[in-house]
Amino acid sequence: MTPRRKRMILVGILLTGMAITAVLLISAFKQNLLYFYTPTQIANGEASIDKGIRIGGLVKDGSLQRKEGTLEINFLVTDEVNEFPVTYSGILPDLFREGQGIVARGKINSQGVFVADEILAKHDENYMPPEAQDALDAAKTLK
Amino acid sequence: MWKFIHKFASPKYFYNISGKILPPLGWVTLALFIVGLVGALFLSPPDYQQGESVRILYIHVPAAMLSMSCYVAMAITAAIGLIWRIKLADIVAWAIAPIGMTMTIIALITGSVWGKPMWGTYWVWDARLTSELILLFLYLGFIALQTAIEDTRSAARASAILALVGLVNIPIIKYSVNWWNTLHQPATISKMGKPSIDASMLWPLLIMIAAYMCYFAWITLKRSRCELIYRERNSSWVKKMVKEAS
DSSP states (O other): OOHHHHHHHHHHHHHHHHHHHHHHHHHHSTTTTOSOBOHHHHHTTOSOSSSOEEEEEEEOTTOOEEOTTSSEEEEEEEOSSOEEEEEEESOOOTTOOTTOEEEEEEEEOTTSOEEEEEEEEEOOSOBOOHHHHHHHHHHHHHO | OHHHHHHHHSHHHHHHHHHHHHHHHHHHHHHHHHHHHHIIIIISOOBTTTBGGGGGHHHHHHHHHHHHHHHHHHHHHHHHHHHHOOHHHHHHHHHHHHHHHHHHHHHHHHHHHHHHHHHSOSOOOOHHHHHHHHHHHHHHHHHHHHHHOSSHHHHHHHHHHHHHHHTTHHHHHHHHHHHSOOSSOOOSTTOSSSOOBOHHHHHHHHHHHHHHHHHHHHHHHHHHHHHHHHHTTTSHHHHHHHHHHO
8 A cells, every 4th residue: 555545545534534523413412503493393392491592483474562662572483383472672683573584582481471682683595676575575465 | 637737736837837827817806806896886786675784795705605615625735735745735725724714704704794783793603603713713723733833744734634624614614504593594696496686686796706716716826826936945946046037
């Protein structure tokens, strides 16, 4: 075996070893690396109730309620299968609106309501000019 | 084929040919940047949701793409240097490292500036952002290891192994948005099926990506030449060239 051959095999073993380690690590940490839980995952009991967690999903259309004279808002987070009530009091990101994807950090209280202490907006991977969105909305109302 | 590669890997031949490629490549890069930036900052429309802030996309996405492809290029050249003991490959890997690191820093900073108005935060520890930060540390480790070891050949060998080990992070960055729930949105351009970016915004983005890539090629050649002439300073062809020039 030439030294070059030897080095080639060594690099090959190194790469395979790393790949296997990575696959094992990733599958082991699958849950811990979740940045947020969806309402369905919470309904299935995948998230711990007493610990602080993050919930992610869309703000359900028509569910947003603002309390007069305060910053408090109540809304439902949905993943189109299950939904979960969220209450929050504080400053919201610009993108926050009904139908928008959000991630809220907080705890589920005894009434089964998610009390958020931080809300982040999650934007999707679609980019288009405003006119294109207007055209899409117009097409939707025609249907 | 092998003959050509060996010829190309000879320091003198590489020095001469790269000297010829550099000027036109530099002009192409400049032209692409001008067209791309005018398209990105003036001609493309604002986004339906993000408004004018979307223009960070044209800086952020190419930098993030390059931060990963630089790493792959660096790891491949380092591996070639490790296996075939080609000096030029070591030099190119060394030349790429700070470029890739800069791209990573640009991607992280622009992403953070973009995150504040859109997400409501500069930084979150989600899988995409964290793995990109690890990439920065890998570049730093590679550079630190290279500079820590006096002998260039053993420095190249040690850092090549580090580069290969770190390669595992690249698919993690790329697919983090698909494997885990992250705050960062999934990929736009490489998404199969319906296009998720409007044509009026896609063309400046593609030109910017091409501009970044040409810049990467240009600066890599330039840095490699400098390092090459430095490492070969005692060889006869360099001495002869210097004598002729002076």
